Amino acid sequence: MRVVVTGGCGFIxxxxxxxxxxxxxxxxxxGGMDEIESxxxxxIGEPTPPIPPDPRLSIxxxxxxxxxxxxxxxxxxxxxxxxxxxxxxxxxEADFDLGMRVNFDGARTVLxxxxxxxxGPRFIFSSSVAAYGGDMPSVIEDGTAMTPQTSYGSQKxxxxxLVNDYTRKGFVDGRTLRLPTVVxxxxxxxxxxSTWASSIIREPLQGQEAVCxxxxxxxxxxxxxxxxxxxxxxxxxxxGETIGANRAIAIPGTTHTVREMLDALASVAGDSVVARVRxxxxxxxxxxxxxxxxxxxPVRGAALGFSHDSGxxxxxxxxxxxxxxxxxxx
Amino acid sequence: MRVVVTGGCGFIxxxxxxxxxxxxxxxxxxGGMDEIESxxxxxIGEPTPPIPPDPRLSIxxxxxxxxxxxxxxxxxxxxxxxxxxxxxxxxxEADFDLGMRVNFDGARTVLxxxxxxxxGPRFIFSSSVAAYGGDMPSVIEDGTAMTPQTSYGSQKxxxxxLVNDYTRKGFVDGRTLRLPTVVxxxxxxxxxxSTWASSIIREPLQGQEAVCxxxxxxxxxxxxxxxxxxxxxxxxxxxGETIGANRAIAIPGTTHTVREMLDALASVAGDSVVARVRxxxxxxxxxxxxxxxxxxxPVRGAALGFSHDSGxxxxxxxxxxxxxxxxxxx
Numbered sequence: 001m002r003v004v005v006t007g008g009c010g011f012i013x014x015x016x017x018x019x020x021x022x023x024x025x026x027x028x029x030x031g032g033m034d035e036i037e038s039x040x041x042x043x044i045g046e047p048t049p050p051i052p053p054d055p056r057l058s059i060x061x062x063x064x065x066x067x068x069x070x071x072x073x074x075x076x077x078x079x080x081x082x083x084x085x086x087x088x089x090x091x092x093e094a095d096f097d098l099g100m101r102v103n104f105d106g107a108r109t110v111l112x113x114x115x116x117x118x119x120g121p122r123f124i125f126s127s128s129v130a131a132y133g134g135d136m137p138s139v140i141e142d143g144t145a146m147t148p149q150t151s152y153g154s155q156k157x158x159x160x161x162l163v164n165d166y167t168r169k170g171f172v173d174g175r176t177l178r179l180p181t182v183v184x185x186x187x188x189x190x191x192x193x194s195t196w197a198s199s200i201i202r203e204p205l206q207g208q209e210a211v212c213x214x215x216x217x218x219x220x221x222x223x224x225x226x227x228x229x230x231x232x233x234x235x236x237x238x239x240g241e242t243i244g245a246n247r248a249i250a251i252p253g254t255t256h257t258v259r260e261m262l263d264a265l266a267s268v269a270g271d272s273v274v275a276r277v278r279x280x281x282x283x284x285x286x287x288x289x290x291x292x293x294x295x296x297x298p299v300r301g302a303a304l305g306f307s308h309d310s311g312x313x314x315x316x317x318x319x320x321x322x323x324x325x326x327x328x329x330x
Numbered sequence: 331m332r333v334v335v336t337g338g339c340g341f342i343x344x345x346x347x348x349x350x351x352x353x354x355x356x357x358x359x360x361g362g363m364d365e366i367e368s369x370x371x372x373x374i375g376e377p378t379p380p381i382p383p384d385p386r387l388s389i390x391x392x393x394x395x396x397x398x399x400x401x402x403x404x405x406x407x408x409x410x411x412x413x414x415x416x417x418x419x420x421x422x423e424a425d426f427d428l429g430m431r432v433n434f435d436g437a438r439t440v441l442x443x444x445x446x447x448x449x450g451p452r453f454i455f456s457s458s459v460a461a462y463g464g465d466m467p468s469v470i471e472d473g474t475a476m477t478p479q480t481s482y483g484s485q486k487x488x489x490x491x492l493v494n495d496y497t498r499k500g501f502v503d504g505r506t507l508r509l510p511t512v513v514x515x516x517x518x519x520x521x522x523x524s525t526w527a528s529s530i531i532r533e534p535l536q537g538q539e540a541v542c543x544x545x546x547x548x549x550x551x552x553x554x555x556x557x558x559x560x561x562x563x564x565x566x567x568x569x570g571e572t573i574g575a576n577r578a579i580a581i582p583g584t585t586h587t588v589r590e591m592l593d594a595l596a597s598v599a600g601d602s603v604v605a606r607v608r609x610x611x612x613x614x615x616x617x618x619x620x621x622x623x624x625x626x627x628p629v630r631g632a633a634l635g636f637s638h639d640s641g642x643x644x645x646x647x648x649x650x651x652x653x654x655x656x657x658x659x660x
Contacts, residue, residue, distance in 0.1 A: 096499060134575045137473065143465075145475045146491070147576055154495035158488045161476070165484035169426060245464045246477055 001026060001034040002077050006064060006110060007084030008041025011185060012126070014051065016082065016229050017041055021054050026080060027237025034079070042073050043085070064106035067113075074113035080122045080236055081172075083110050089130060089152040090191045096151055103155035111162060115171035123163065123172035124235050127248065128179055129221055131157045132293040140296045142250055149291060160248045167240070167247050175235045175243060177306075180223040180253030180296075184319040193288040197222070200258070201265055201316055204276035207329035213282035216259040219294035223253040223308060224315045226322060231306050238304060250298035252308040264312030268320070270330050331356060331364040332407050336394060336440060337414030338371025341515060342456070344381065346412065346559050347371055351384050356410060357567025364409070372403050373415070394436035397443075404443035410452045410566055411502075413440050419460060420521050422482040433485035441492060445501035453493065453502035454565050457578065458509055459551055461487045462623040470626045472580055479621060490578045497570070497577050505565045505573060507636075510553040510583030510626075514649040523618040527552070530588070531595055531646055534606035537659035543612035546589040549624035553583040553638060554645045556652060561636050568634060580628035582638040594642030598650070600660050 025033035062069030092099025133149030146157040163174035185198040203210035355363035392399030422429025463479030476487040497504035515528040533540035
């Protein structure tokens with residue numbers, strides 16, 4: 001089978017690509033596995049760090065909104081398209097037009113290219129808890145209305161509707177994964193209001209100070225990158241009938257307060273590591289983060305076999321194994 | 331104040347225009363009334379029947395997706411834009427691209443033109459119960475997720491999200507009215523699966539036979555054209571703070587079975603009128619209509635003062651008064 005990943009050089013795209021090359025196949029709805037003959041990663045730039053060469057792998061750079069670029073990318077033999085290309089939340093908020101262009105028009109361009117194939121390829125879309133916000137119930141159920149409070153969340157929610165309608169029309173065989181906050185992200189702190197959730201684990205384990213701008217009882221709905229990648233693989237193997245008409249699936253995660261995150265860090269790495277976290281309350285960041293949903297009841301996602309981490313200890317241990325080569329600075 | 335109505339020559343646009351010209355003013359959030367200096371109706375064609383000439387009224391024909399047409403329409407002094415222009419449900423289902431172009435891109439073009447003014451005009455959008463369908467709770471609450479099962483419903487739901495985000499960004503001061511099925515529509519039966527709901531009242535009152543293709547216990551969530559127009563006027567006078575961050579408001583209606591509709595028709599017009607309804611069960615239409623939501627609990631809409639008809643008798647009497655000149659054929 002032939003697989004395309006837009007945003008394939010980003011954080012999740014890159015990890016998924018490495019995993020696909022490693023396992024060499026994707027599940028199909030009949031319960032078997034389909035061998036991957038080709039894997040194309042599409043992005044605005046090359047992956048950093050580079051992905052080791054592989055005869056099945058090619059990397060294509062271009063514009064996600066260009067009919068020409070995307071038409072060339074989504075050729076007649078494409079079976080599975082992962083659509084991850086997106087401007088992040090803070091970027092879409094700072095530049096509304098850029099967010100609409102990349103996050104909404106880009107998804108529409110890829111959906112249209114898939115539609116032109118007339119083969120109904122599987123289309124796997126990445127959505128987000130940013131689809132929720134504002135006035136919400138204390139627990140988000142599968143049937144809770146999306147009430148995004150950012151342009152990023154609005155664009156993701158609109159795309160969810162588009163994926164469902166393209167699927168209903170038979171243009172694609174869509175499945176949208178509405179992901180928890182991905183923790184622990186590798187790399188460096190960024191401008192995202194959620195950056196501390198990865199930072200307070202990632203930096204201390206590497207001997208660096210980290211800043212926590214929110215209260216110890218602030219909770220966060222979390223999923224590890226490892227489980228996210230597993231979910232994107234699992235999504236391909238489900239039949240449309242099993243998923244149902246609503247192709248948007250809230251993916252199970254786990255809720256942890258900052259205190260719980262740091263207690264887990266202490267149990268994995270010791271108090272000296274936790275001592276590298278500096279508390280610097282920031283009212284602006286606290287206000288943003290307080291508006292995010294923290295508790296979910298993803299009944300459908302669980303029934304469809306999507307699994308969450310056992311807790312923060314597993315999340316931290318996976319990070320040490322996957323990103324730090326198995327060791328940390330105590 | 332200056333008012334623009336897109337789709338202004340359609341069924342609801344035309345009625346709203348007549349009412350605005352009659353009352354000469356629109357409410358403002360301070361509790362007062364603002365005099366209407368100009369009312370521009372934009373549509374693909376002239377109104378039928380024509381609207382009597384009025385110095386405040388102008389009619390402009392053009393393409394709802396044309397930046398040029400819409401840029402010229404939404405001039406710097408526009409205070410209120412009603413956006414009704416749309417391809418109906420069956421049309422958007424038959425021609426997906428046309429539906430996307432008119433119902434989604436058209437709304438986006440008008441929103442963008444409003445944004446360019448940098449004055450944040452009030453933007454009143456017409457949404458629909460078609461935003462719901464498929465797996466639904468037995469009663470739709472304000473916080474129930476939108477699960478459209480048609481392209482029309484998907485496009486309306488996407489626009490609801492867009493109006494909320496444009497409002498949050500300060501580009502417009504949006505308010506979306508999610509309307510019940512409008513009963514009794516004037517005119518002739520059309521290809522809509524809901525056409526019988528108006529037909530079984532409208533035709534018998536004019537001495538003609540009507541066909542009812544659904545079961546007597548089939549229910550429908552209804553609102554009269556008169557109440558719909560009142561709702562669109564009321565929406566302009568609410569402050570954004572009163573409405574809240576979610577500018578989409580489910581408008582209260584009343585639920586009636588076919589049996590209740592015909593009992594009301596009998597009480598208003600007599601059994602001989604009801605006898606003109608011929609029962610011709612149609613499994614295809616029944617299947618479509620059975621998938622529509624019938625019971626709602628629109629708490630926010632009621633709290634914001636939107637009112638429903640007292641029942642089918644009021645709906646029928648309003649139709650006779652407004653569309654049949656006060657009399658019917660018994």
